[in-house]
Amino acid sequence: MNMNNRRRKSKLDEMIGGIDLDWVVEELYGTMPAEVIQQIQDSKNSDDMYGFHFGLGMGVRNHYGLWDSESPLHKWFHKNLGVVHADDMSGIILEALWHRAKNLQYDPSERIMEYTEHWAKYGLNLDQTPIEESNDKN
Secondary structure, rough: OOHOOOOOOHHHHHOOOOOOOHHHHHHHHOOOOOOHHHHOOOOOOOOHHHHHHHHHHHHHHOOOOOOOOOOOHHHHHHHHOOOHHHHHHHHHHHHHHHHHOOOOOOOOOOHHHHHHHHHHHEEEOOOOOOOOOOOOOO
């Protein structure tokens, strides 16, 4: 058996019913150093969160098992938002975190549309399934 492909189970696996975007944002916000929160609060717009992709974003992807389709948070994103790519999930989480730091409401629909358009360029739906070509060849 290849142990490299096995994700270590965590307390998250026991809480699957309570895990959602709000939960993960509040958990992150409550554990982040004050300097990082201040850096986010000082940023001009949510696109500034791209600078966190390889640091905080990677930590989020790894800690919450976003690359593992069986992890509770991955399942939530797939079921509720149709998102299955870990980078897309962490991007939504980081953007939601920016809104939380600014005390603003967050609606991921605009970002999801951007991801949908991105994946369509590669012939894929947001859930990474191939886009079916129409049988109507008019």
